[in-house]
Amino acid sequence: MRWRKTDINELLRRSAAKLLARAANARGLDAAVVSVRLQATLDKYLLRDQPTARAGEITEFLEALHADDLCLAIACERGDEAAWRDLMARYQTTVRSAARSHSRSETEAEELTQSIWAELHGLRTNEQGRPAGKLAYYSGRGSLGGWLRAVVGQLAVDIHRRSARLVQPEDATDFERLTYETHSSEDGFCVAAPPNPERALSDQETTRDLDAALAHAISELAPEDRLLIRLYYFDNLRLHEAGRVLGVHEATASRRLARLHREVRHHVEATLIKENGWTLPETKRSFAEAAEHLEIDLHRVLMRSDE
Numbered sequence: 001m002r003w004r005k006t007d008i009n010e011l012l013r014r015s016a017a018k019l020l021a022r023a024a025n026a027r028g029l030d031a032a033v034v035s036v037r038l039q040a041t042l043d044k045y046l047l048r049d050q051p052t053a054r055a056g057e058i059t060e061f062l063e064a065l066h067a068d069d070l071c072l073a074i075a076c077e078r079g080d081e082a083a084w085r086d087l088m089a090r091y092q093t094t095v096r097s098a099a100r101s102h103s104r105s106e107t108e109a110e111e112l113t114q115s116i117w118a119e120l121h122g123l124r125t126n127e128q129g130r131p132a133g134k135l136a137y138y139s140g141r142g143s144l145g146g147w148l149r150a151v152v153g154q155l156a157v158d159i160h161r162r163s164a165r166l167v168q169p170e171d172a173t174d175f176e177r178l179t180y181e182t183h184s185s186e187d188g189f190c191v192a193a194p195p196n197p198e199r200a201l202s203d204q205e206t207t208r209d210l211d212a213a214l215a216h217a218i219s220e221l222a223p224e225d226r227l228l229i230r231l232y233y234f235d236n237l238r239l240h241e242a243g244r245v246l247g248v249h250e251a252t253a254s255r256r257l258a259r260l261h262r263e264v265r266h267h268v269e270a271t272l273i274k275e276n277g278w279t280l281p282e283t284k285r286s287f288a289e290a291a292e293h294l295e296i297d298l299h300r301v302l303m304r305s306d307e
Helices: 005-022 032-047 055-063 067-077 081-101 104-122 144-165 172-180 197-219 223-234 241-248 250-275 281-290 295-306
Strands: none
Touching: 005 032, 005 055, 005 067, 032 055, 032 144, 055 197, 081 223, 081 250, 104 144, 104 172, 104 250, 144 241, 144 295, 197 250, 223 250, 241 250, 250 281
């Protein structure tokens, strides 16, 4: 038979309490918070395929989860400063090693490493107003270290795919081949028509409006926030170096930078709608297309402000 909500909730509550008892460091979490994550994991990995799973099967499944790793991930997701420090101290080497295995240079590996910490913390907010990072997807079924290595690999693939779309042909022969041959790359991207001059002009105007709105957003930031952006994007300091300048931990600098991404994005969207007459759909669409180049745009704006 299928589970009644009251029955499954009680089973989850008991399992959450057991998981917290098994953890060497429960991070101050309570069973109510943990049971929410257990519910999501259970629905995704067991009940979806076995909706009539017995209590023993569910209990066995939940008791196999990595208690300490799951508590650490949940605490970080909830903004626990100590948990973030522990996460970075414990897995900095793991993340950097994985990044090196997916990079062609030390510089590229360092950029990937920094991107991972921002992705883990979250560049957007959820319905509760908290950062919505990738840690929300950690289920506890495997070790946190192994999961982080997988996240690094996936992000490296995503970056490669985005870069492949922006590769420019070096000569006319390459251009004609890219334009007129029917060829799909590994990620399915296909060029099937010559560039449209009207589209190119529209793209230039879009970029100009985005740059202006971005410059205004940067100018409105608090001095210390602007300094962090300058140190990271203009002076090319690593997060731990920028944090040292500001007198904060690397984890704090990482979360602050993620927050600034969100604030700048919201400010830019509001400016484009209010002052440029953009509609909300085209604002979100255009900004989404440009979001992956936000670091480049920030760098250009900062350079221009110093002239």
